[in-house]
Amino acid sequence: MNILRRVAHAVLDLEKMRCEKTVNVFRKIGLYRRLLESTGTEPKVAAEIESQMLSIMEEGILEQHMLCSRFVRGELAFIEFVQEWKVWYGEYAAWCDRVSLDAFRYAA
Template sequence: MNIFRRVAHAVLDLEKVRCEKTVKLFRKLGLYRRILESTGTEPEVAAAIELQMLSITEEGILEQHKLCSRFVRGELAFAEFVQEWKVWYAEYAAWCDRVSLDAFRHAA
């Protein structure tokens, strides 16, 4: 069983790296900024929102990895994992909404 946990953790680590590389690419391309600017958002506001959203995303990747690691190590039963994931995701989504709302409110 230990080998399965090690393989699962290796896959989990690879997924974390993939997500981090994606965020790095989005930052390099200015993807969110460009999308926001194409909708008529001012460049300064778009850049600020992009910076905040990418920072939140990076932190979310780390939190997600910690939670999944606890499950893979056997520290959480499946039901506990699902419950903690649900709570984490709701808080994460609310955080993203607040950041976006605050940025647009200041821009208005």
């Protein structure tokens, strides 16, 4: 692994840590719960949605880091990386939508 790849991987690791810290701050202050409660969502439902969304974010951070690491290590060509990223992002967005919609259906 050459020096540029090492630097790129260090930057990826730092970004992963930053994202994890952000999720921890959101969890600590109850950001999503408060936002949902301010829109009239019941506290129990808001807390459940927040918990699910934060766990999805944590898993997404890990998956995103693994995918980017494969590209930086040279295991994926740029085109392959973009295609896998597109698939991953589509699945991730659908997962987030599904969790939110299921929770709101349950609340309704």
